[in-house]
Amino acid sequence: MKILDWYILKKFLVTFLFTLLILIPIAVAIDIAEKIDKFLHSDDLTFFQIVDEYYKNFIIYYANTFMPLALFISVIVFTSKLANNTEIVAMTSAKISFTRFLYPYFIGASIVTLLALTMNHYVVPNSSVVRKKFERTYFKKQKYADHVVLDFSLQLNDSTYIYIQNYDLRRNTGYNFSTETYQGLKLKRRLTANNINWIKKDSVFRLSNWKERIIFNKRDSIFFGNKLDTAFAFTPKDLMYKSAMAQEMTSDKLSNFIKLSKKRGVKNLNAYLVELYKRTSLPIASYFLTLIAVALAYKKRRGGTGVNIAIGITGMFIYVFFLKVSEVLGAVAGANSLLNIWMPNIIFGAVALFLYQNARK
Missing domain, CATH: 2.30.30 (SH3 type barrels.)
Incomplete structure (x- = not known):
């Protein structure tokens, strides 16, 4: 790698971490404001327990959730800054093509993708076990329907x-x-x-x-x-077919659970399939989002960085909207969960390819 590549990669990762560190305290502050009464009303709850069992795992969950948003915003911010400082003009004058310019960006996107894949498949599920147990104990009053299974059949x-x-x-x-x-x-x-x-x-x-x-x-x-x-x-655990359970299983356990459930004749496992497929599709979106962000911010715009950030945040919310719709549609019985979960990536992949072709010109 050349000095220029290291320069862009360093900017990429530093801005990404900075953006992530801004978003997480905001989420924590909002959550504390919502739950402060519940914390105070629990006499047996200590400050250490709140931090260790709840907020430590809360931060892990939301850091993983905010990764695509932080990535998208950070790429737009520092690429716009490069454009406004005419650094990209200098690179273009040195005959560095747009494709070559993307090289350090995709190295950075690969680092974020590998981190997100590890978080999604192993770290977050293990963390969710402790967090959800805490929530069930101190936040939620268990309803009758939450612990009673009706008309359950199973093929052993x-x-x-x-x-x-x-x-x-x-x-x-x-x-x-x-x-x-x-x-x-x-x-x-x-x-x-x-x-x-x-x-x-x-x-x-x-x-x-x-x-x-x-x-x-x-x-x-x-x-x-x-x-x-x-x-x-079978054991009583096999009677609890709830999509919330999927979030508490690592991907290997979730895959085995789905295989065993199919063998036992459980008909609709789409909610579990959606969770499994989403753990891979969302990190892979880092590549598409990076390409879109660079293509949007590559040229200097009238209005500066603010316009690019506004366009980027709008695009990010559109992606999240498509993702949530695809999760709902993918969980419906008889739906193709794999296709539904990957549909936002397919759509935004096409948008990224279109912007890339235009940016090259």
């Missing part, structure tokens, strides 16, 4: 299915449980129980008022009793 393997009419995740108690085992299309065994309880220390389920029917070719055998301790290939 190729031949075994379970059904639970009602299961309370706090009490680990369920009602009207049944499991059926098939050989092809033919029912071979059916076990039902009025109540099912999870015995955590033994890792077994206790069935109350149970009845089992085993079907043979010419006769059936029926067994029943008051209590039966037995193991199944």
